[in-house]
Amino acid sequence: MKWLPTNTIYGHGISIFSKCFRALFCVVVDWILGQLLVLTGLFFCSYTGDALIALKNSLNASSSQLKDWNPNLVNPCTWSKVICDDNIVTTVTLSNMGFTGTLSPKIEILKMLTTLQLQGNGITGKIPEEYGNLSSLTMLDLENNRLTGEIPSSLGNLKKLTFLVLSQNNLSGRIPDSLSDLQNLVTVQLSSNNLSGKIPESLFQISQYNFTGNNLECGINYAHSCVRGSEGGSSKSKTVMIVGILVPILVILILGGFLLLFLWKSRHRGYRREVFVDVAGEVDRRIEFGQLKRFSWRELQLATDNFSEKNVLGQGGFGKVYKGVLGDNTKVAVKRLTDFESPGGDTAFQREVEMISVAVHRNLLRLIGFCTTPTERLLVYPFMQNLSVASRLREVKPGEPILDWSTRKRVALGTARGLEYLHEHCNPKIIHRDVKAANVLLDEDFDAVVGDFGLAKLVDVRKTDVTTQVRGTMGHIAPEYLSTGKSSEKTDVFGYGIMLLELVTGQRAIDFSRLEEEDDVLLLDHVKKLQRERRLDGIVDCNLDQNYDIHEVEMMIQVALLCTQSSPEDRPAMSEVVRMLEGEGLAERWEEWQHVEVTRRQEYERLHRRFDWGEDSIYNQDAIELSGGR
Structure with missing residues (x-):
């Protein structure tokens, strides 16, 4: 056997130790830098x-x-x-x-x-x-x-x-x-x-x-x-x-506006003249209004190709939403509000728009700007490339990925946090009044962004009645709001509970096709029935193909049913919903709800037997009440 010199062995040992030390040092430094990056924003x-x-x-x-x-x-x-x-x-x-x-x-x-x-x-x-x-x-x-x-x-x-x-x-x-x-x-x-x-x-x-x-x-x-x-x-x-500074600028802008108007009209003969009419002094001009930009009508008209139907992203009770591209190639979503009965009200509208614009939260859709004319109100938002939760649940095109279970859980928690912010951290608080999967958008990372918040207040800004027109979507409207016209944050909690059921089932809040198999047209009644029968697998969206945690599904359904209780006083606040989704306090609330629900069912069954109402349960009776006034 040939022995190596002592100094050679020692040299190899030092080399190995040096390499190991450097590797360990790099790992530690990378970890420290990562933590620093995470903490920098906070x-x-x-x-x-x-x-x-x-x-x-x-x-x-x-x-x-x-x-x-x-x-x-x-x-x-x-x-x-x-x-x-x-x-x-x-x-x-x-x-x-x-x-x-x-x-x-x-x-x-x-x-x-x-x-x-x-x-x-x-x-x-x-x-x-x-x-x-x-x-x-x-x-x-x-x-x-x-x-x-x-x-x-x-x-x-x-x-x-x-x-x-x-x-x-x-x-x-x-x-x-x-x-x-x-x-x-x-x-x-x-x-x-x-x-x-x-x-x-x-x-x-x-x-x-x-x-x-x-x-x-x-x-x-x-x-x-x-x-x-x-x-x-x-x-x-x-x-x-x-x-001295503004006069020359305004003169140039006005002359430039007339020139562009002339060129546009020469190229597009046949458009009605009034589509070019704007609020005085607003031709081709943006005015800073708080954090917002004030767009001219013509700028948004150009961005949306004259509000072409091919650019419609969606339509609801507040109007249509159009995809648009601004002059700097920024993609936007332009909501054209339709619920304005008379001209005017610019000051009140702007005040409410500014109020909404200061609601800044990662789970709320940021308002970029707005436009007002004597007869039009438009809001401009960032374009969300992954569209809405509803479209990802029910309008997936061949080859497009579905929303997996982990994403649905993230959407549930993000939406809850956005609503919690509106209810408990805004002054005055903002009530959404139309919480549903179609109004929860998805950013590039598929994180939830609540849209259309405050719109109900915007369109009611010129009305003086204590109670306002009932706004919302069938199947999502809380019973007390439907009967009295008075909304509260608990109205939003009800709508949020229905949205959770949409996430779990992938189904609409109302589906008349279920009449062929059962009497439960409302998704809420359908889920309650399956939950009582312990048929949770029959509740979950079949597109998930069994790729979900059944215990997490059960927890989400429990939160949904707590949120959709008929009495608004019994529903949890959104801050409590956030905690329950994070695993805190759900078991206690659910046990209490089950006890009340069993007692309530027994009382209705006793009344049914007494008056010979047949086999309809309280749940079908609730369905009649919810759908009767619409």
């Missing part, structure tokens, strides 16, 4: 909210101000006066609210903030140096406060800054030379302060400036005037500035 949202809460506290906001700025809600995009883009805070507008505190330096964390407006308050103290770290800021408006101290030189770091408005304060010292480095600056308003010294030469080259009401070196003894594009004070200067 970390950022949480700290963004903390920064805004710090601003609220430093401004000495009263108990009646910014009440919805709740530190327990991680996502500040749901708060008033805050505008987000893709769940990132971009605009904070707290104008003329009577704040008397100071400015918090902690908002420097809002790196994507583009607009900060705090004008018209009584804010004291200095402008924090940290504001120079708001690298995306394009507008800083602190006019008409009581700010003191010098203008921070750090503001020269705001390379994207376009509007700097610090007029009518008590600022002192020199204008920092660092402002000369701001190449994108269009407007500087520093009038009515206690500033002194020489004005940086480059600031005289921008479009709009006002340095009056200070001890600055300008005027007839120097080469420049202290004001350009404004006269007699900062408020008037801003008005002149805005008019």
Whole structure:
């Protein structure tokens, strides 16, 4: 046997150990990085909210101000006066609210903030140096406060800054030379302060400036005037500035609109003239309205090929939904509302649209924008490429995959979370009034997105009756809503329970084909019957081909039956539904329900025998009640 030298053996050992160590090190690093990526979103949202809460506290906001700025809600995009883009805070507008505190330096964390407006308050103290770290800021408006101290030189770091408005304060010292480095600056308003010294030469080259009401070196003894594009004070200067910028733009847009209109009409002779009529001043123009875009009628007409029937995605009680493609190739879904009895009501409609737009949740359909004309109301949403749950359950084309059981469970939980948010985290709360599989959409990952929430309120916005027109779909409408016209969050719970049965069975809420085999036209009655007979396999969608967990099916049916109890007081809240779907508290509620249901059945059977009503059970009687008023 040939022995290897000791140093050779030692060298091989070190090499093997080194490779193993490196492999282990890579695994550990990959795991750490993965965890960091998962936590980054939560970390950022949480700290963004903390920064805004710090601003609220430093401004000495009263108990009646910014009440919805709740530190327990991680996502500040749901708060008033805050505008987000893709769940990132971009605009904070707290104008003329009577704040008397100071400015918090902690908002420097809002790196994507583009607009900060705090004008018209009584804010004291200095402008924090940290504001120079708001690298995306394009507008800083602190006019008409009581700010003191010098203008921070750090503001020269705001390379994207376009509007700097610090007029009518008590600022002192020199204008920092660092402002000369701001190449994108269009407007500087520093009038009515206690500033002194020489004005940086480059600031005289921008479009709009006002340095009056200070001890600055300008005027007839120097080469420049202290004001350009404004006269007699900062408020008037801003008005002149805005008019000076907007008038040429509006003229160009109007002329361009007429030109495009002429070209369009020359190519499409035969269209009725009125389809081109728009609200005055809205031709080919988008107006920012909160987080929303305001579309012109013609823009949506072009996007949907004149609302062609070939682009219809669906139709319901609120109108038709059309697939559309905007000018920038963005795919959208355009809902054309039909329930407007008279023209007008723009202000009320816009207020309700804005209310809906602030409901931001991963399981709620995001509203992109809207359009109003004297006779039309349209809403614009993102296009959901996987369409609705109903279409995936009952309109699957050959070769397309069905919704597997794990996806159906995810849809059930996601929908519940979306409804919980509408009921318990929106102020005022939003009641959907038409919860069904057709109104639950699927994004690219087949996650549930609740659509059409708030539409019932939108179309009733001009009505003054206490009770409104009953809205919904046969088989999904709660009995108390049908009989009284009064809806509540428990109305949605009932509809959600029916939707769960749609998920389990793949069937419609009402199916008259069942008359050939039994008396149960309503899906709810059909499932109750099979559940009593312990025939759960006869309940489950045959398209699943036995690929499901029967215990999970039983749990989902139990939740559905708890949600569809005839008395709204007996139904669980959506927050409780979420917990039951996650495995908490279902057994106790189900045992209680069974006891009540057995007692109820025995009482009806006793009455049946007494009055010789035949063999119809309470369940068929419920079916008669639910379908009778429709």
